[in-house]
Amino acid sequence: MDTKNFNNLETIELSSPASFYLDSDRFDQELQCVWFRxxxxxxxxxxxxxxxxxxxxxxxxxxxxxxxxxxxxxxxxxxxxxxxxxxxxxxxxxxxxxxxxxxxxxxxxxxxxxxxxxxxxxxxxxxxxxxxxxxxxxxxxxxxxxxxxxAVEPLESLPAGVQPTASILRNWNVASLSVAHRFETTLDCNWKIIWENFLECYHCPGVHRELSSLVPIYQRTFMEPKDERDWDKRDDRSDPRFSGGMSEGNFSWTIDGQLHGERFPDLTEEEFDAGYVYAQHLPSMFIVGHPDYVRLVWFRPLSPTKTVFSCYWLLSQASLEKADLDLASIVDFGLKVIEEDARVCELNQRGLSSLPHLQGLLVPQEYDVLNFQKWVESQVQVGAVNVNRNSR
Ligand code: FES
Ligand SMILES: [Fe+2]
CATH class of the missing domain: 2.102.10.10 (Rieske [2Fe-2S] iron-sulphur domain)
Incomplete structure (x- = not known):
């Protein structure tokens, strides 16, 4: 029996209805069933x-x-x-x-x-x-x-909700870091648009030119090697276009691809070589460990079409004390990627109001968008969580 061993979808799927991104009743439902739970x-x-x-x-x-x-x-x-x-x-x-x-x-x-x-x-x-x-x-x-x-009685512990695992960023010692730079803006889009954009790299070659040159697998619209059929049969698996990771001579997500903070001392060689290690906690944040800094991104929905978007750049004390620390090289790269994503997120929201657009489509690379939409729907189906402190 053939068992599928790659991530991508094998068919085109329907995306969530456009009304899920526009309707205030749906928004309230998602607050009560997802954000309050x-x-x-x-x-x-x-x-x-x-x-x-x-x-x-x-x-x-x-x-x-x-x-x-x-x-x-x-x-x-x-x-x-x-x-x-x-x-x-x-x-x-x-x-x-x-x-x-x-x-x-x-x-x-x-x-x-x-x-x-x-x-x-x-x-x-x-x-x-x-x-x-x-x-x-x-x-x-x-x-x-x-x-x-x-929730009056939270259902699960916080670490249980961290994906892929709560220990994946242990070697970055995130609790010991300090916020070197803060950015906050309000995006004119539904909170789910931001997640859906984050969860696929189908847009990467067209939207993130510099990022895709630092991370060659993104040029191919894939997030990781296992996205592709027959990923384990390639003989060129060490090529970063197929293996993921950084392009030759680049080490971190900075303007010139070089380290600008101090390398985190506890990283394994594998963690260092990866250039980026992600963790996420639905529905409010994701965090990325780079070899010399950590980027923390989080969202708060204000209305069906407005979401506060924030980003922290976290550095170690050793990095902050570096006399020649080039913080701009770290921050400006992130801001460029944020601007690029913000633009397409807001465009996506604008187009969803078009009267004939009732529901979009998901291509195979958008498997994690589908996973996310199913997760939201499963939470909505369970219903609102109890937040009433006065009930006896
Ligand atoms: S409402 Fe707070 S003291 Fe009156
Ligand atoms: Fe993006």
Whole structure:
């Protein structure tokens, strides 16, 4: 019996209906069934170095405060138990005096979320403040990456959702790195468009000229050797056009293909030679280990047609202390690829509104787009997750 041993599809498949990228009911459904169920990336641990440091992460119309406390990293809905005012007006900052004070009537909470002060409440009024803590949100940290989960009872642990494995970037020691450069923009496209673009290289030769010359297999519209039929029977498997990896004389995803940060000391020869090692966590982030830096990309859906896109470039202390560090060579290369992808993502979204376009097609190289669409659909079919802290 013939067992298929390559990734690509053997037939043309239907893509998701165009309405899935446009319709606000569908968007709400995906928030409730996908984004509120799964662990969502919020920050790198170095974003919150001090106790009291916070940031606010937003998905749809939900805002989540992530704060460093004495007990670790805590998460709360950005809402006051009095009359529901947002507690944090800013998206990043520091809670002074070890407390979170509502800007409206000054109800005050400890960093652990307990209601500790209600100004000028008549002493004769009976009230149990311990029954009104902030609405807490589960948080977990993987490799220095802080995630939150809005479900009352998160279904799986964070590492279980990392693909291909939670240990694949272990030798990069991501938790010990610092953010050397941040980029954030709002793209005019649905969040799924960004994933679908990321999950295929059919667009690479036409859209990413420089990247495809650094990574020759991309010129052939393939992401990895096993995409092709008979990949194991080639006698030229060491050629990077077939094996994947970097082209001759290039080592990292930088403007000139050379290392600009210090090589991460714990990488194996294989990890170094690969030039790029990917991990992803649906639906909010992917992370790439290069020999001298780490790139972390994440998304937050705001509406059916708007998604916040962020990228961090993480470097080791040794790299940051290099007198001749050429950070621009690292960052500018990534920004170019981001611009190229952003352009086609927004074009894709624009075209989906055309009245006759009801549903697109997937070619064999787009097997992982199909996997992704099936994953989203399976989550939607399971239904909304319970996020109601008041239900008993
Ligand atoms: S709404 Fe927060 S103190 Fe009144
Ligand atoms: Fe791309």
């Amino acid at each position: 799964n662990w969502i990336f919020a920050a790198h641990i170095s974003d919150l170095p001090e106790i009291g440091d916070f940031l606010v992460s937003r998905i749809g119309d939900q805002e989540i405060i992530i704060v460093r406390t004495e007990s670790g990293i805590r998460g709360y809905f950005n809402t006051c138990r009095h009359r529901g005012s947002a507690l944090c007006a800013e998206s990043v900052g520091h809670f002074h005096s070890g407390s979170i004070r509502c800007p409206y009537h000054h109800w005050t909470y400890s960093l652990e979320g307990e209601l500790v002060q209600i100004p000028r409440l008549d002493e004769t009024v009976s009230f149990s403040s311990s029954s009104y803590p902030l609405y807490s949100v589960a948080t977990q940290v993987w490799e220095g990456c802080i995630f939150f989960n809005l």
